[in-house]
Amino acid sequence: MKKIIATLSIASVLLTACANEQNVVSTKKSENASTEVKKVSASSNSEIPEAIKKKTKIALIMEFSIGTFSSQYIDGVKKQVGKFGGEVQVYNADNDLAKMASNLDTAVNSKVDGILIDHGRKETLEKGVKKALAAGIPVVSFDSDLNIPGVTVIDQDDYSLAWKSLKSLAEGLNGKGNIATIWVGGFTPMERRKVILDAFYKRYPNIREVARFGKASSNTMLDTQAQVEALLKKYPKGQLDAIFATWDEFAKGATKAIQQAGRNEVKVYGIDLSDEDLQLIQEKNSPWVTSAASDPGEIGEVQSRFLYQKIAGEETPDIYSLEPKLIEKEELPNTPIKVSDLRKYSNNWIPSQAATSPWMEKLDKGN
Structure with a gap:
């Protein structure tokens, strides 16, 4: 019932956001x-x-x-x-x-x-x-x-990506706690994800955002790692529960900073997924526990x-x-895998058959 209520509560926000953007x-x-x-x-x-x-x-x-x-x-x-x-x-x-x-x-x-x-x-x-x-x-x-x-x-479907990850975060915190958000404006998918982020805090009023930061650069992961290191010093153990990362480069930087600081009680909930991301999630005691993504x-x-x-x-x-699909650390094997292997471990990871025409198979075989 909890999942049904949560889904219904966000549905109107999703519909409104999409309608406004694509009127x-x-x-x-x-x-x-x-x-x-x-x-x-x-x-x-x-x-x-x-x-x-x-x-x-x-x-x-x-x-x-x-x-x-x-x-x-x-x-x-x-x-x-x-x-x-x-x-x-x-x-x-x-x-x-x-x-x-x-x-x-x-x-x-x-x-x-x-x-x-x-x-x-x-x-x-x-x-x-x-x-x-x-x-x-x-x-x-x-x-x-x-x-x-x-x-x-x-x-x-950036609205769904953000909601899947944030919903997992809310369930992980049992609807209460302090979080930081790593986000950057100026990019269409980021602006869409922010729409759901804003609605998320209305749905879960006991989850409080204590910090929001982030920038896209040629060294996004390293820049994020430095920012999260400063964040962890500002919010010692017991004052920060999770980080919501709106991009996998952000999630990688946050994860590495948490690991180096020995603060694995702070969990990372991300968006996007690559082979490198999977390896980081699969590491023993990795704080990165969930990512919503497409291949x-x-x-x-x-x-x-x-x-x-x-x-x-x-x-x-x-x-x-x-x-988009939601991938959780607990459903992954102990041995390293690639994104192409996910269909073996997750029922959510089904290859898309979009944009296929009968002649494509013949063209493929010919080349």
């Missing part, structure tokens, strides 16, 4: 694109489309590439595009939005066959994306706030498949959310 998207599209059961209109023909038979050139425009999550995401893109006989050019802007816009313009002028976008902001990307569409180059974006007809935008490699694969459907002239949705 220009029709109700029908929002309903259809929100879960893994979404069926994309695709050709029933198993013959490889003419537009795909040649060697395709794909540009991946990234706002940043930090940590193993980004690395596995890039690997997922390259793996899927490689299966289809294409090649990928990665453009990393190193957290410089002006450089990201310039990279997008370069890709369009290079006349690539398709463009994948990772993060970024609408005001920075909109001009370049419209230029790409005018040139007949399809675009699929991940974790951005773009809202341009013809562009498919996918995400991990970063799978995100890259799904995004790439949507792009190839567009190149083939098939209909794709304007928005699509992958269903």
Whole structure:
């Protein structure tokens, strides 16, 4: 009953948040694109489309590439595009939005066959994306706030990610305690996660946030580790119960700081998951106990498949959310595993079949 009540209490917040953010998207599209059961209109023909038979050139425009999550995401893109006989050019802007816009313009002028976008902001990307569409180059974006007809935008359902992790935190603290939040603004997924964080404190008034900090940099994990070390000195044993980390780079830094300080009574609840993260969670007495996530490699694969459907002239949705999963330390084995092994240990970790067309299997086998 407790779980049912908690879920119902947050449902209205989730619906309101999504409605406010996507008020220009029709109700029908929002309903259809929100879960893994979404069926994309695709050709029933198993013959490889003419537009795909040649060697395709794909540009991946990234706002940043930090940590193993980004690395596995890039690997997922390259793996899927490689299966289809294409090649990928990665453009990393190193957290410089002006450089990201310039990279997008370069890709369009290079006349690539398709463009994948990772993060970024609408005001920075909109001009370049419209230029790409005018040139007949399809675009699929991940974790951005773009809202341009013809562009498919996918995400991990950041509202659900935040709620799953925070709900686990609340249950771990039995609804009462002091926590710190590691969060940074200026990124679309972070702003969405903050919506749920704000609602969380209304749902659990006996959980008090004593500190909030965080920044994205070229050394995010090390910067976070230093910040958490200072936090632990300010709040000695008995004054801090948990840390909510809205990004796995934050969670890694927090975990290492807690371990070095011998403060394993402070638990870490995170978002996102990579092979490196799993190893850290699996360490004996690791304070990192839960993470809500999608497979970063799978995100890259799904995004790439949507792009190839567009190149083939098939209909794709304007928005699509992958269903996030909750991974808990207690369900993992003692021996180190990778994200690709999780399906053996967690009933939640089911591979996505989104954006698949009959001809893709034949194209894959041919390459």
